[in-house]
Amino acid sequence: MNWLAFLNATTLALQTIRAHKLRAFLTVLGVVMGTGTIIGVGAILTGLDSSITSILQSFGPNSIIIFKFPAGFRTSAPTAEERTRKDLTYENALDINERCRSCEDVSPMLFVDNDFIRVKYAGNDMYGVNLIGVEEAYAKGGQVDLHQGRFFTVEENRQRAPVAVLGADLEKGLFANVDPVGKFVTVDGHEVQVIGTMIRPAASFFGDQDTRVLLPFYTLHKLYPNDRELAIVVTAKNGEVPQALDEIRVILRNDRRVPYDKPDNFAMSTADQMVSDFRQITSVTALVMVVLSSVGLLVGGIGVMNIMLVSVTERTKEIGVRKAIGARRSDIVLQFLLEAVVLTGLGGLAGILFGWVISLLTRLIFTSLQTKVPLWAALLGILVSAGTGLFFGIWPASKAARLDPVEALRYE
DSSP: OOHHHHHHHHHHHHHHHHHTHHHHHHHTHHHHHHHHHHHHHHHHHHHHHHHHHHHHHTTOTTEEEEESSOOSOOSSOOOHHHHTOOOOOHHHHHHHHHHOTTEEEEEEEEEOOOSOOOEEETTEEEOSOEEEEEOHHHIIIIIOOEEEEOOOOHHHHHTTOOEEEEOHHHHHHHOSSSOOTTOEEEETTEEEEEEEEEOOOSSOTTOSSOOEEEEEHHHHHHHOTTOOOEEEEEEEOTTOHHHHHHHHHHHHHHHTTOOTTSOOSSEEEEHHHHHHHHHHHHHHHHHHHHHHHHHHHHHHHHHHHHHHHHHHHHTHHHHHHHHHTTOOHHHHHHHHHHHHHHHHHHHHHHHHHHHHHHHHHHHHHSTTOOOOOOHHHHHHHHHHHHHHHHHHTHHHHHHHHTOOHHHHHTOO
């Protein structure tokens, strides 16, 4: 087999496809849809992976989040044991701060169980606020990037001072052309003074909008004494995250009186662990979507095989002429195999374009999801589509090669 024969067979395949454009398009429609699904899903998962990874890593490489449930992504609902776990306490945070030698900063995070908190200033209202009580160490751990003003002090926390630091979207929505520092806002009916505002993070664990309202821990506890949903944010010393995790585990097991033969009744998560958990979920999702898209490729492949069998019947006399003038079986096999491969390969290219359109529309609709077609998905789409034509073209090509030249010449 030489390159000239290969080129001639490819040219003949393209001429045949050009002569039956509509039939070729309808034949490979399943291949287009299957390949497009692979490309589109690959683009969406790539964008989702980038966005979620940025959000999780916004906590910092040395940050550890402690909660009674595993933070981040889960594949199952909380168990009965997890639902009955005791909440973390402020004393737990104090013990970690005092006894953990590998910990740099420790801050409790108190959450208010209310999704309809309103912030008001001079007739401007904003809803959907994330109201959180933290300590000064929260800002030291790199969780806060100030825009204006300052963060609250240890003394303000002890005195339960009614002061707050607002997120970037709250600053923009409530104080369009006004300096917010020193102004008083009403948060869920409670008046507090704004002492600082924050820069919008590149990615946030709390959503696309930066609607954080940070109050001193004791202030929030005073305003909402019945809320007990507490997490602890720990910043480990550089390079000592594993040691910090071990020390925190020992401290909390002692504090919470966990028997030596029982598992932890709390959870610790780092950004790397949450990214790993998320990628396990997306890998399963990607596998499921590839399996589903293979149904389209199967349908397309059957259509290709069917149309190639019809083509063999239509071109029986042509095959007889080619054999009569010296064409070998391998030449006939190559001709029909290449025609099937070129047909599905073109369908694969159309599928890549279709998948790119899906990616573009997704990016336009969900602006925070920066989708992009990964190279591996494009290459996989082309290889799978070409492989589909190769597999389903074997039988028609073999049938054409086995035709008797005399019978083929007499075929009407």
